[in-house]
Amino acid sequence: MTVATDLPKIGTAQAVPRPTQLSPLRWALLALLTGTAALYLWGLDGSGWANAFYSAAAQAGAQSWKAFLFGSSDAANSITVDKPPLSLWLPSLAIRMFGLNSWSILVPQALVGVGSVALLWDTVRRPFGEAAALIAGTVLALTPVAVTIFRFNNPDALLVLLMIAAVWALLRAVDDGRLRWLLLCGACLGLGYLTKQLEVVLVMPALAITYLLGGPRALLDRARQLLLGLGAAVLAAGWWVLLVQLWPANKRPWIGGTQTNSVLELTLRYNGIGRLNGDEPGSTGSPGFISPVHLGGRTSVHPWGQPGIGRLFEPEQIGGIGWLLPAALVFAIALLARRGPQRAATGVWVLWLLTTAAVFSFMAGIFHPYYTVALAPSIAAIVGIGATVFWQERERYWAKGVLVAAVVSTAVTSVLVLRHVPGYHPWLWWAVAIGACILMAAVAGSAIPRPAVLALAALVALGGPAAYSVTTVVRGNEGAMPIAGPVPRLVTAMTKGVGPVQRAEITAASGPGFLLPAGAPGGGTHLVGCTLLDSGVPDRRLVDLLDANAGRYTWVAATVGSVCAAGYQLASGYPVMPVGGFNGTDPSPTPDAFLRLALSKRIHYFIVTNPIHEDKWGHLDTNALIQQWVQRNFTPQRVGRVLVYDLTA
Numbered sequence: 001m002t003v004a005t006d007l008p009k010i011g012t013a014q015a016v017p018r019p020t021q022l023s024p025l026r027w028a029l030l031a032l033l034t035g036t037a038a039l040y041l042w043g044l045d046g047s048g049w050a051n052a053f054y055s056a057a058a059q060a061g062a063q064s065w066k067a068f069l070f071g072s073s074d075a076a077n078s079i080t081v082d083k084p085p086l087s088l089w090l091p092s093l094a095i096r097m098f099g100l101n102s103w104s105i106l107v108p109q110a111l112v113g114v115g116s117v118a119l120l121w122d123t124v125r126r127p128f129g130e131a132a133a134l135i136a137g138t139v140l141a142l143t144p145v146a147v148t149i150f151r152f153n154n155p156d157a158l159l160v161l162l163m164i165a166a167v168w169a170l171l172r173a174v175d176d177g178r179l180r181w182l183l184l185c186g187a188c189l190g191l192g193y194l195t196k197q198l199e200v201v202l203v204m205p206a207l208a209i210t211y212l213l214g215g216p217r218a219l220l221d222r223a224r225q226l227l228l229g230l231g232a233a234v235l236a237a238g239w240w241v242l243l244v245q246l247w248p249a250n251k252r253p254w255i256g257g258t259q260t261n262s263v264l265e266l267t268l269r270y271n272g273i274g275r276l277n278g279d280e281p282g283s284t285g286s287p288g289f290i291s292p293v294h295l296g297g298r299t300s301v302h303p304w305g306q307p308g309i310g311r312l313f314e315p316e317q318i319g320g321i322g323w324l325l326p327a328a329l330v331f332a333i334a335l336l337a338r339r340g341p342q343r344a345a346t347g348v349w350v351l352w353l354l355t356t357a358a359v360f361s362f363m364a365g366i367f368h369p370y371y372t373v374a375l376a377p378s379i380a381a382i383v384g385i386g387a388t389v390f391w392q393e394r395e396r397y398w399a400k401g402v403l404v405a406a407v408v409s410t411a412v413t414s415v416l417v418l419r420h421v422p423g424y425h426p427w428l429w430w431a432v433a434i435g436a437c438i439l440m441a442a443v444a445g446s447a448i449p450r451p452a453v454l455a456l457a458a459l460v461a462l463g464g465p466a467a468y469s470v471t472t473v474v475r476g477n478e479g480a481m482p483i484a485g486p487v488p489r490l491v492t493a494m495t496k497g498v499g500p501v502q503r504a505e506i507t508a509a510s511g512p513g514f515l516l517p518a519g520a521p522g523g524g525t526h527l528v529g530c531t532l533l534d535s536g537v538p539d540r541r542l543v544d545l546l547d548a549n550a551g552r553y554t555w556v557a558a559t560v561g562s563v564c565a566a567g568y569q570l571a572s573g574y575p576v577m578p579v580g581g582f583n584g585t586d587p588s589p590t591p592d593a594f595l596r597l598a599l600s601k602r603i604h605y606f607i608v609t610n611p612i613h614e615d616k617w618g619h620l621d622t623n624a625l626i627q628q629w630v631q632r633n634f635t636p637q638r639v640g641r642v643l644v645y646d647l648t649a
Contacts, residue, residue, distance in 0.1 A: 025130040036141040040110035045102040046476035050153045056566035057081045061092030072253045074575035076554045079588045082257030086194040087155035109157045113150025116161045117141045123168040127345035136384030143376045144468035144484035145320030152482045155196045162192040163203045170207045177216040182229035190236025197271040206351035214344025254588035256581040278364035311361045320484035321372040323465045326409035328379040331386025334402040353378035403443045411436030414464040435459040538571045539640030546572040559607040560584045580623035587622045598647045606630045608643040
């Protein structure tokens with residue numbers, strides 16, 4: 001095969017003198033970051049409040065520094081969100097500066113996404129050169145689930161940036177053995193805990209093993225440095241945990257997602273071990289949901305999908321993250337088989353990929369497709385490294401075999417994903433298939449110009465992900481469950497008439513064990529207001545009702561569930577008490593506490609959006625008891641689709 005110029009050799013990036021003018025690869029980096037920013041920022045207002053649960057908490061943090069510190073759902077500090085507050089701080093500050101709107105909430109997320117692409121580029125560039133870094137950055141930027149999350153306000157966006165930053169610092173420590181890099185790595189992990197608690201632990205085995213095996217010092221010195229780095233992580237996260245634990249419980253908000261008002265319970269159960277074994281108190285039996293249903297010919301006893309080795313390749317996940325996952329696995333095996341000074345820089349990404357994929361595949365607790373964004377940096381890095389390394393060594397038969405295997409697996413995956421959604425750009429999967437055949441001929445030795453090879457590789461590897469990403473941008477995401485790519489027709493039919501917001505919360509209806517929101521066809525529960533996953537758009541008459549004399553009350557209203565409360569709070573601008581937190585199952589407030597607040601006229605209205613639900617023994621939880629007390633003692637008025645009770649009457 002004849003190629004006019006070749007990629008720079010691996011490991012030579014640091015030896016090249018700093019250029020006085022931008023090289024072509026640096027111009028390509030500039031184009032990548034500019035294009036990423038445009039993709040992530042375009043039409044952000046089309047997503048409305050995105051996840052209203054977190055948008056309302058950001059609004060509360062902009063109104064109250066106490067709510068800012070704790071991550072409260074409302075400025076009156078009745079209860080926190082079910083995560084630590086770090087991811088809320090950027091949008092809260094933006095709201096303080098620019099006012100409450102979609103851009104203030106979502107632009108910080110987009111900028112975090114651009115920063116993630118840039119930091120991944122630099123992390124890969126140092127050991128493997130700019131070509132590998134550029135490929136890795138491009139893959140991350142166009143991964144559909146990454147596009148979804150970096151245009152959304154879930155905590156995962158900041159978590160991804162901090163995980164990449166931890167790897168960046170760790171590899172600097174591998175280069176020179178300085179303790180400061182491990183302390184910085186630990187600090188990033190601690191901040192990751194303050195973002196999404198124990199999910200940051202997914203990357204820790206990769207970091208520890210990489211430094212123990214590849215660090216430049218003696219083994220005992222490496223172990224000591226790692227312990228000091230762990231101490232930095234504890235300090236970076238522990239100050240907030242200690243603050244919450246020492247703050248008098250009656251002077252701070254209830255810790256959302258817990259049954260005992262303890263951040264340690266939130267860490268170890270609801271957001272920790274409970275995600276692995278399914279023991280998550282308060283996560284099921286929520287208002288507006290029913291038992292798992294039979295869809296697409298499959299059923300599951302697991303409400304979040306059937307755990308197993310094939311979970312990442314199911315329709316719910318593969319369109320968001322799976323396009324290059326097979327190629328990454330091929331490259332990972334081949335890269336680990338090579339010897340050389342870059343093995344540590346390769347191993348950290350491979351261990352990240354394998355550890356995270358294994359946990360996501362087999363966890364029995366709550367699992368959502370957008371969680372897989374935590375895989376995106378490792379897949380992108382491995383693909384960038386593997387494509388560059390084996391293209392440079394393509395004269396060797398085994399390197400050709402690796403490239404062919406990567407091309408075939410990518411093409412097959414892309415064709416299957418593209419054909420899964422009927423009518424979705426049918427020409428594209430033909431183009432990918434034909435492009436893959438020509439690309440394999442180029443790898444085998446045909447005389448194809450280098451620009452044509454690059455174009456074919458981009459088509460095969462990124463044609464499908466780019467199409468899904470653009471579709472995601474055009475469609476927008478609103479609701480608690482963002483999804484990437486096109487919404488299947490069955491989902492559209494199921495959500496017809498549910499509400500005006502995006503139907504993103506019903507993901508891939510052909511999947512196993514999916515939960516229908518109340519009011520969806522087959523749900524069996526009449527939708528009178530909002531669902532757990534869809535805050536909806538409050539009736540203007542209701543908003544006017546909440547605004548009237550709002551300054552006289554601590555909370556203008558209360559309602560069961562944080563998401564329902566969030567819609568009313570965002571529309572009115574005043575605190576709304578989310579009784580029971582996100583799922584409506586937290587014992588906050590207690591019936592006695594609510595009674596005292598109501599009788600002291602600190603709460604104006606109670607909004608009923610769903611009927612009372614009993615557990616399987618016919619018992620009512622504390623929040624159902626509160627709603628029952630309201631309904632028995634106050635007269636309702638119907639406003640739009642909800643019942644409103646004036647607690648001051």
